[in-house]
Amino acid sequence: MKDDVKPQTSPETEELKAILDQAARPRARWGLRLLGLVAVAGLAYGAYLWSAGGTTVSYTTAEVKPGNLTVIVTATGSVEPTVQVDVSSEQSGTIREVLVDYNSEVTKGDVLARLDTDKLSADLKAKEAAVASARATVSKARADEQSAKAKLDRLTTLVSSRVSTQQDLDTAEYTFQAAEAARQSAEADVISAEAALEQSKLSLSKATIVSPIDGIVLSRDVDTGATVAASLEAPTLFTIAGDLRQMELQVSIDEADVGQVAVGQDATFTVDAFPDQRFPAKITSIRYAAETVSDVVTYKGILSVANDDLLLRQGMTATADIVVQSITDGLLIPNAALRYAPPATTPAETEGGGSGVFSIFRPPRQTPTSAPEPEGSERTVWVLRDGAPVAINIEIGASDGQNTVIVKGDIKEGDRVITDQTVRNG
Template sequence: MRFDKKNLLIGLVAVAVVGGGIWAWQRFAGSGALPEGLIQANGRIEGDHTTVASKLAGRIAVLKAREGDAVQAGQVLAQLEDTQLAAKQQQADAAVATIAAQLQAARAQLAIARREVPLAEASADAVLAKARAAEAQAAKDARRFDELAERGTVEPRRAEQMRLAHTSSAADLRQAEQSLSSARLGHDKVKARENDVAALEAGLRQAEAAAKEVASLVDDLTLRAPTGGVILTRLREAGEMVAAGTPIFDLVDLNKLYLKVYVPEKQIGQLRLGLPAQVYTDAFPDKAFPATTRYIASQAEFTPKEVQTPDERVKLTYAVKLYFDANPEHRLTPGVPADAVIRWKDGVPWQAPRW
């Protein structure tokens, strides 16, 4: 009986050793071998992360997204309190409205002055021309009657009347000249109106710039998704005070996912950027997702514990990123383990990975 038990134990151990050897051979020497031109590797699906942070310090009033939510570019994710900035925006908008009204009135006055000054100047110029003609005629008449009075042809009284008429016309001429000078001063008033308009226009631009700056700050209190994707982590909660630049969400774009794999040192020389690859996941074992080699690390590192290699003795590997050509219906998500086959020789038929 003892002999039988001993023989049975030896037989079981032998079967286990043989079975383990067969399993190891199938994994690494047999089924694990791919034809030359294909390299298999595995890793986890990752994505380019985007941190959504607040530009301003403040208290979080509302959070509108949770971990796992799919968001679109521009979608509102959070809102900070805006009481103080809202008051400043009202003040800035009121200043813009006031200056705009003043500018409108100044432009109206300038338009009137530009119409009236030329008309007044033309009228004064006409009056002056008439006064000059009247004065010249009165002077001529006064001289002629003075000569006639000296010869006794007319009474001295008539000559005196002509001299008085000349004196009056001369006064009218001086008045007309003053009126023309006053009319021409209207151009200075127009220039002054133009300066007022220019000053108000400059003030309005400054006020609008200030209002735009405040509006930009108010807009910065609303946090929007910079790109479409999935919220991986929500780092803050509503009611918390945050400083400027504080991360609030960690977002990954599902349209720009990649599989990060590790290729043994002895195979890395066969890879180059742009090589095609096919990725397989446990969730879709019969579906191959096309990918392209977009990154190859320049320095080797120790093999991560969670990564499989056909040769367990391999210690140094190179990180390689295989970017998916597409993610139909967003079926692929970050964190999912996956296997990949990279083709480095053209014409070699694709095969599924063998582990």
């Protein structure tokens, strides 16, 4: 029988073995980390090679073709009568009767209402009596003047014959002058009395309120028995509109658009009451005075409107499209072609804005935007020729917001302009 004999180890040997075991552990951990990094880098590089080798670009295009283009300016406002008159009373008093109501058709001179005239009639009679009295005074003054003149003439003859004295003649002359002055004063009193009489007649006539124009009563703000106090701000009793078969549209034109709007331009508008019907109109006036509301500056535009069917009513809110420019058979391109520009990207970029695994480190690409260009400005568009985009410089004209007129440039009908592109990985 054999016994197994274990080898003997010294304390120095055990210590060396422990040191070697501790050194081996960190080397193993670093090896695993390095292996992981190599794997990730290899995966990323492989993805890059795969995406770069399979990228395809497709373009969205639109055909350049002739067409009609209309540039409009939109403005809002309200329909109003061409003539509208507020009728008030110049005479104070009590309303005795009202002869019209809302929507009453009236002609110039028709009686709308009457005031109580008892006091005015009495005043008129007093003025007539004053005139009669003044005229009687004139008659007496003329008689006195004639008597004084006759006495003066007689004494003048007697003084020449030395029958009467010079003193008697002087007295007669003074009497005649006084009679003449009294006659002139009486005549002036007649004129004053007659003026007062005319004023009284005028006051009496103003007690009858009449229509100043032909038209329709839009509002009646008085009833029988009401007291009217004439003053510097007399209350409005009636509002009368002129012929409603011819009206006007008053719109507020934005200061950015007013330079394009001119007298004589055609327009169409709609109202809420008839949303499916467009009414024709024409610009007749653009006022120079600015109107500012909440820091927004506008200018009042007046458009003439035919209202033969009487569908339109005073105060209706309207939205007008004013035709400021109209082009026939112009060469048109969509505005999207003016906004397109090929992005400066790597071949591996995808439609999602990134490429492979690197997309997680890249910020999303922003779509470029630009403000509308003024007429006559030069722009660059991209035309697809033989499957490749070609940059073409053009000069643009009017735009309606969707299409723009080409004024000049190396571009013709039938060319296809690029409006967008899509990048995909095959």
